[in-house]
Amino acid sequence: MRLILYVPVFRDKQLFMAIEKKSTPASRQATTPAVKGAKPMGLAYLVGRLDHVLNQRLRDSLAPSGLTVPQYTALSVFRAHGSLSNAQLATRTMVSPQSANEMVKQMEGKGWIERRPDPAHGRIIQISLTAEGEAILRDCDARVAEVENLMVGELGKEERAQLHAQLRAAVRALSVHGL
Numbered sequence: 001m002r003l004i005l006y007v008p009v010f011r012d013k014q015l016f017m018a019i020e021k022k023s024t025p026a027s028r029q030a031t032t033p034a035v036k037g038a039k040p041m042g043l044a045y046l047v048g049r050l051d052h053v054l055n056q057r058l059r060d061s062l063a064p065s066g067l068t069v070p071q072y073t074a075l076s077v078f079r080a081h082g083s084l085s086n087a088q089l090a091t092r093t094m095v096s097p098q099s100a101n102e103m104v105k106q107m108e109g110k111g112w113i114e115r116r117p118d119p120a121h122g123r124i125i126q127i128s129l130t131a132e133g134e135a136i137l138r139d140c141d142a143r144v145a146e147v148e149n150l151m152v153g154e155l156g157k158e159e160r161a162q163l164h165a166q167l168r169a170a171v172r173a174l175s176v177h178g179l
Contacts, residue, residue, distance in 0.1 A: 054151065061143040065136060066110075070095060070103055072144065075112060075129060075137045083126040085118070112136060 058069045067075075070093060077092045078084065084092070090100035104127055107113045112133030118124040129137070152160050 050151075054147070057147045057150070058144065061147050062140055065140050065143075067136060067140055070099075071107055071112075072137070072140055074100075074103060074107065075133055078113065078127065078129040079134070079137060083116075083128040085124050085126060089127060107133070 055069055058072070062069060062072055073093045074089060077089065081088075081092065086100050086104060087097055089104070090097040093100060093103075095103070104113065104115070108115060110132075111130060113127050114130050115125045115127050118126045152163065155163065
């Protein structure tokens with residue numbers, strides 16, 4: 001059996017070199033060394049790498065404002081959805097309820113959010129964005145937009161819209177709740 005591997009020739013370019021690899025018996029496959037220089041190129045791997053690099057860039061761009069990536073996400077969710085409970089915030093920001101609670105305490109201490117009892121249900125506390133939270137969010141929106149533009153700088157407007165739609169479809173396909 002023949003297997004053709006496409007190995008990147010240059011790190012930042014989409015130029016690949018085909019390498020033919022002959023099939024080895026099953027008894028030798030475990031000891032056969034990997035093709036030198038070959039990198040995992042599966043979709044899940046690339047999405048994971050993108051997530052890692054994007055989070056790193058976002059951390060670096062938000063740090064001067066004293067904001068973390070999860071806090072930026074939370075403030076953005078409050079702006080989009082209005083008041084939320086801690087459980088709703090945890091779901092929408094992809095963190096555990098305990099982590100969301102700690103994050104809420106920190107953001108409340110900085111004056112970015114406020115907590116009030118839900119008028120319809122006494123045990124639920126509604127959390128919402130303050131004017132100070134809105135201001136820090138506006139400041140950081142420009143920084144996040146810079147990172148996003150860097151990420152998709154080679155794509156045209158139509159391609160960006162298509163990528164956005166495809167990513168949302170991928171999330172919906174794997175998500176119980178969708179986007």
